[in-house]
């Protein structure tokens with residue numbers, strides 16, 4: 001597995017993604033022990049928002065949901081239901097796919113996760129927390145790696161383009177599709 005300088009503590013989505021095809025990924029490490037979620041204020045705010053959402057909607061927090069949310073907040077990537085489920089299965093085999101799906105739906109409804117649909121057909125969820133800024137995506141159509149970028153020049157150009165059409169821009173989506181470096185190297 002190639003460690004990218006910008007990966008930081010993020011998990012390489014590639015390793016997890018392979019599981020979608022039933023492949024065995026050597027880069028997928030067993031989930032780390034639970035309860036180590038960094039207690040950043042953003043995480044705390046997110047958990048507070050989540051529990052407020054639960055009580056507003058008459059939902060109860062359950063142990064399984066808490067485990068799922070813990071992992072989702074810890075990984076902070078662009079995860080499909082399958083990917084998150086595969087990660088959890090290693091340490092919590094009793095958690096079913098449907099529970100993962102429902103929990104991500106709750107997070108999405110609570111405004112804490114954003115649904116992303118890229119051209120490869122997978123719906124991925126990404127954490128959206130307080131203070132998160134806009135970013136765009138570059139997607140490898142071969143292995144499913146999703147990376148984020150933020151380019152002020154591109155942002156500015158899009159704003160200008162909207163103005164040129166006399167539009168008030170509300171939102172935009174900018175996605176690049178291609179083959180990542182590792183997939184290019186592997187194809188050689």
Ligand SMILES: [Zn+2]
Pocket residue numbers: 140141142143144145179180181182183184
């Ligand atoms: Zn790739």
Ligand SMILES: [Zn+2]
Pocket residue numbers: 078126135136137148
């Ligand atoms: Zn993203």
